[in-house]
Amino acid sequence: MKDGVVQQGMTKQMFMEIKLAEAVVEGEGFDLVAMGRPEGPGCYCAANTLLTMYLGKLIDNYPFVVMDNEAGMEHISRLTTNNVNLLLVVSDASIRGIETAGRINSLVDALKIAAEKRFLIINQAREGITDSLQKAITKHGLNLAGIIPKDDLLYDFDMAGKPTVTLPGDNPALSAAFTIFDEIIKANE
The missing domain is CATH 3.40.50.300 (P-loop containing nucleotide triphosphate hydrolases)
Structure with a gap:
């Protein structure tokens, strides 16, 4: 999975589930998923698409899920959730x-x-x-x-x-x- 390349014998879905699990930082009393930096100037498109696809998998594991978005309306208009x-x-x-x-x-x-x-x-x-x-x-x-x-x-x-x-x-x-x-x-x- 080096450099975001899917290893042979692994589906993209499996790859993304592993990457999402790696992105969860476990803390005392809460866990955190922090988005990485954008792909290009101001572009979070792929990250938002992946977040939307796999957020449901995380939600099932927690009684509460808090999404803290940057200021502005972009996350809402992109239908992240x-x-x-x-x-x-x-x-x-x-x-x-x-x-x-x-x-x-x-x-x-x-x-x-x-x-x-x-x-x-x-x-x-x-x-x-x-x-x-x-x-x-x-x-x-x-x-x-x-x-x-x-x-x-x-x-x-x-x-x-x-x-x-x-x-x-x-x-x-x-x-x-x-x-x-x-x-x-x-x-x-």
Whole structure:
């Protein structure tokens, strides 16, 4: 399987299943599949196709699967997944961010992606949300699940390359995130 060449006597499907298994990094309490770099400038086409084909195989092995996509709508428009129980759109506390979240919501509708529940999470908010931000949320028909406050320690961890799962348990951003996730999970049981 050197250099992505399928060995003699092995089907492409077997090759891809082995490669996918190799891509899963097992962690403490969770596993991670990280996509590699693009094939060409900005192109994730083949990687997305393979991810779509083999995601079902991974889903069967886990009670929860979280897909963390890069900012933007490309992953949704490429139909990397078309059937989700819970779609969380994370935005910063800006009108532009909320408008993008609204476009994502509209794109999910237009592409007929089966998203049973959809929620908006506002990240890095200075002081809650302003009236203008609330109006934008309402205008776009978004369901606000909660707000994660701006946090200097979280920023420091990010700049130092430290995993956020190692933040102190009383960290305000971490506490807010866990509260949001607990409420969403409880509401969907």
